[in-house]
Amino acid sequence: MEALYIYLIKSSGLIALFYLAYYFMLRKETFFTSNRWFLLLGLFTSAVLPLVVYTKIIMVESSSKNIDWSRIPITNSIENEPFEINWYIVFGITYAIGIILFMGKFVFDFYSLNTVLKGKTIQNQADFKFIDTTENVAPFSYFNTIVYNSSLYSSSELENILEHEKVHSDQNHTVDVLISRLFCILFWFNPLIWLYKKAILQNLEFIADNEATKKISDKKAYQFTLLKITTHENCVAITNHFYQSLIKKRIVMLNKNQSKKSNSWKYVLIIPALVAFVILFQVNVIAQEKTAVQATTEIIKANEKSVDVYKINKNTTDEELKEKSSNLKENYAIIATFSGIKRNSKNELTAIKVDLKKGKEIAQKMETKGTEAINEFGIIVSKDDNGMLTVNFGSDETIINQESIVIAPNAPSVSEKEIFINGKKVSQDDLDKINPKEIAAMNVNKNDDKQEIRIITNNHRKMINENDIYINNEKVSQNELDRLDQSKIERMDVNKDDKTIRIITKNGIQYSQEKNLPVPPTPPTPPVFNIKTPAPPAFPKAPKAPKGDPIKGDKKAWKEFEKKMEDFEAKMKKLEPQMEAFDKQMGEFDKKMEPFNKEMEAFEKKMKVYEQQMEEYHSNLERERKK
Known part of the structure; x- marks a missing residue:
């Protein structure tokens, strides 16, 4: 769910970037068609770019640490668990409710449109379908269907209106309207998306006005028609309608001089901003020790x-x-x-x-x-x-x-390394006495040319995992407990009845590593064999052939070589029973290794999940570092 929130935040940021670029640089330009594609490209870029991630590998020093449980004072106490609110769930439910409400409004608008179109007489002309209705609605177009009430306008006014709506229909402006509505549903919480939609609809009207006046001889009559239509406010949603509340801006744009082509450089300014977005937020840093x-x-x-x-x-x-x-x-x-x-x-x-x-x-x-x-x-x-x-x-x-x-x-021997079992330093003999099946986790650390082997047994890990863990009265995960700096622990209370472990630190929570660092899975323990690893028989050394040709060379040497080869073959034949026994032992060895091999396959799958978590962790770490 956190990934969804991050995606919505990034997309909302890009929507704001494109809208502000349009508002401050392109809104007053007469590049209406170019503005249309710029605004649509902004929506699709905002949806797709947050999904594009580039990977960068950096090398880091190992910083793994283990908690020395032997140094922590333990007492018993009983405390009530504090109430916690999962804000992720709260925000998720709120977001879902918003989508359902706005989707319902969208469906209702379709129903209203269908009510207006249903049962009406359609006149086909070229690529258009005309519906002359008796209802008091503002003229509008929906794909190639144009609806109007001819009784409300004169013939010249109706001609102006139809030329305007034909442009909407011919250029498929209904698609832009539907796309903007869908983005309003997905990003309903972002106030700029509603302004973005308004900018799209307004620019479509500029396009239709500009193209319609090219086919109309009386430009002033067209403007008077715009003023007359302002009295008809009964518009159908999800359509391109002739009436718009910003009639003044449309008339201003009709009389404005064409923008200079040299001003088109403004479109390019969005590219550096997008590059900066990718560098800051879409570079996934993978750290390798x-x-x-x-x-x-x-x-x-x-x-x-x-x-x-x-x-x-x-x-x-x-x-x-x-x-x-x-x-x-x-x-x-x-x-x-x-x-x-x-x-x-x-x-x-x-x-x-x-x-x-x-x-x-x-x-x-x-x-x-x-x-x-x-x-x-x-x-x-x-x-x-x-x-x-x-x-x-x-x-x-x-x-x-x-x-x-x-x-x-x-x-190889590990006697030269320092060995810790459940936080207590032990000798090599103590390590040899442990049954491998009792080992829950084992970490090998090397810091300042000093190697340590730290082992956690199943009984010790079970004691930790069966209890709820609280640090300074805040419930934490096993991951956060493992990252706690031991030197900052003032007191730790273990309550066996409530199955809780409560830790109080000296100056707040202090972690030995970055927060939310994923924990790698524990590798499976190899099986313990009652038999030694099968050793192959000792093969005799094959005789070395003399130099030269067997016929023209040293015949005596070749006869001796043939005799040695006969002895070698006889010895090899005697080894056949031992080889059969060795093959049988290897077969038994392989059978005992099968469960371990299956566990290793499961471990490898967990490692892939861990690697993905590490990628997300380092990406978030790099993003926080650059803020």
């Missing part, structure tokens, strides 16, 4: 002996992609598949999907697509002294996929 890249780079430098980077940029050809796939297969037995390839008119890559596989050990993928050329990225393959193989996607600015796949007999 630098620490993820730095941590990954440090791990690579500390643990890896050799690193191969297969770079892919916008100018990479299909032949080069095939070569990289061949090299990955030859050097690391990794099957790289490139699909979803799209290029623009400059033959630059705009979309590509990369799938990496190595048996059942590696299954990694990455996809990037858009209308612009892709940023350069690389497939990073590294290997350390212990034979641990790591595969990751990365670039100079950001890690495209922060989850790398590591093949190693043992996980």
Whole structure:
């Protein structure tokens, strides 16, 4: 609902911009047709431009913090919950009621129009339909239908009136009237939209007067007709009618000299204002943390002996992609598949999907697509002294996929880091004793070359989530609680009966991060296995073939090679039962991983929602910063 309010505010601002530009610069000009399109363009621009968003990526330092619950004093108290009004709902209901009322008025006007037209005799002439009614209504046109009462006017006056209405009908001015009415319904709360509609209708009359007088010999007689019609105020809504209350302005415009063509530069002045609107409000800033890249780079430098980077940029050809796939297969037995390839008119890559596989050990993928050329990225393959193989996607600015796949007999040690469980500092032994299934959330922070691992258990998180949280007597969400600066907490009371947690701060609420910062979803916990990760059998080393040709070369050496090959094949045959057992173990391992893989798919969907929330958050942050 907040997004709807923001859209209505932006659109209302653009409507005001176009109306003020017309009122102060174009209202007195005789560019009536150009003014018509300017006013219509203003309405459509106001509806569409707030939906156009441009994305800008900036790099920021990580500022994640966790609440140390062990440092907060806890007491018990009972307090009544304060009454709260949800203003979003109040404004939403008010807006809906306004739309219903004005839509009802719109439908009633159609009914009134149908009452006037129903059962009347129609005379067809060229592209027009004429209805000569006996009712006391002002002459009007509705699309190609023109209604008038001939008994009220002389033949010359009727001729002037019909020429005027023919212009309305021929130029489809009824469409402008209906569009302006619809915008009045949607933006009924904006007082300028009613002035905007009045400006549109008035300009249509200027157009009809200007075109009609070109076909009428007596211009003064036409003006006298305008004065006579002012006595007929019974007009039909949602139509172009000859009578208008601003007859004086119409007569002034009829006698005004044509504006100079050089004054048309005024239309261009709206463009800088629209550009400023896009820059200030329609640029979506996405922040990406630098620490993820730095941590990954440090791990690579500390643990890896050799690193191969297969770079892919916008100018990479299909032949080069095939070569990289061949090299990955030859050097690391990794099957790289490139699909979803799209290029623009400059033959630059705009979309590509990369799938990496190595048996059942590696299954990694990455996809990037858009209308612009892709940023350069690389497939990073590294290997350390212990034979641990790591595969990751990365670039100079950001890690495209922060989850790398590591093949190693043992996980890297975290004993050098500071470890906190539920806010209390613990040792590596304490961490080893925790059942992974009890972990609700785990954050890894690095500040000033100091790494911390902070873990929240299910029991602790359950205690927090089951209670309503109040900060300074104002109910807040878990997100706002996580962002509270611990040093500013004076007292925290926990009421088990009412299931409430009430926090009093020293000098008002002070957050450690910006307000409304979205909270990322918690990744699933990997399953705990009672068996070790299956290890493949130790394969014998294949003999090296001697140099030269088997026939013309060293025959003795080739005979020895053939004998070694027979021994090698015999050893490989003996390994077949072990290979079957290894395949069976891998099958069991895969079955146990299936639930975790499903949880990871659900986690990835939540991450996409979180990324959208972060985009909106940074867009609002940038907008507030520029105010």
